[in-house]
Amino acid sequence: MGIVMEDKYHIEINVETRYLEAQSDPEDDRYVFSYTITIRNVGKLPAQLIARHWLITDSNGKTQEVRGQGVVGEQPHLQPGQGFRYSSGAVIETPVGAMQGSYQMRADDGLEFDAPIPAFRLAKPGVLH
DSSP states (O other), rough: HHHHHHHHEEEEEEEEEEOGGGGBBGGTBEEEEEEEEEEEOSSSSOOEEEEEEEEEEEEOEEEEEEESSSSBBOOOEOOTTOOOEEEEEESSSSSEEEEEEEEEEEEEEEEEEEEEEEEEEETTTSSSO
8 A cells, every 4th residue: 555655646855955155154153054955746646745854963963843835935736756945054053063953744635744854964065984
């Protein structure tokens, strides 16, 4: 049964991150990162991104939780095979952190499901070896 469901409702998520040195201020514990996310509907049914949920954690263990409707002011409706790409940002107090979360999706048959966003690293270049 699980395989059938995943075949119908399957969202693929890819992430690219960048450290924004010009907007960061390490002396004030301010590290700014941008991330670009590509969401692709690889399932069999059209689905709309309704909401987002993020956990943003710095290397001190401080976690910010973010919930909201859609992404960048949009709630994209994706046909099978269609993708949506957007960029946003995060500010943390350490040069290294991580983000993870999920998108709440609603398929055209009315079923709501979560598309997990795998954890990804935010890191100032040269900090990790």
